[in-house]
Amino acid sequence: FDYSSSGRPGFKCISSNYPTREEQYCFFRMYLRASGKTDITQSDLASMFRETNTFALHSHFLWGVWAMVQAQTSSIDFDYAAYARNRFETYLRVKKNLLNMFADDCS
Numbered sequence: 170f171d172y173s174s175s176g177r178p179g180f181k182c183i184s185s186n187y188p189t190r191e192e193q194y195c196f197f198r199m200y201l202r203a204s205g206k207t208d209i210t211q212s213d214l215a216s217m218f219r220e221t222n223t224f225a226l227h228s229h230f231l232w233g234v235w236a237m238v239q240a241q242t243s244s245i246d247f248d249y250a251a252y253a254r255n256r257f258e259t260y261l262r263v264k265k266n267l268l269n270m271f272a273d274d275c276s
Contacts, residue, residue, distance in 0.1 A: 184259070190270075193218055215274065222267055229260035 188196070197217045201209050236253035243249060 184262075190218060193221065219271065222263070226260055226264055226267070229256050229263065233257040233260060 194214045197214050198209055201213065206213075233253045233256035236249045236256060239245075239247075240249035240253060
């Protein structure tokens, strides 16, 4: 999400900026090495991928609910209703993609 756009709705969703599985695995390896782990397995990476992306879903849902509240209460010039809609759409899209990926991993 880019919040630097001027004018309505006040944000841009750029889903192509979300890191791929390979990019996330690269980050996980660097993170684990920096924390002292040297024997990093494919299972470690897959577990971190599942955990971080599952919690990313929670984040989309949380910000969607928050934006619905803000749409009713905030006086700030920001299209909170559009933001909520976008967050929930992103939640549903990412959830579907993750469920498909997790199903592929199990087969």
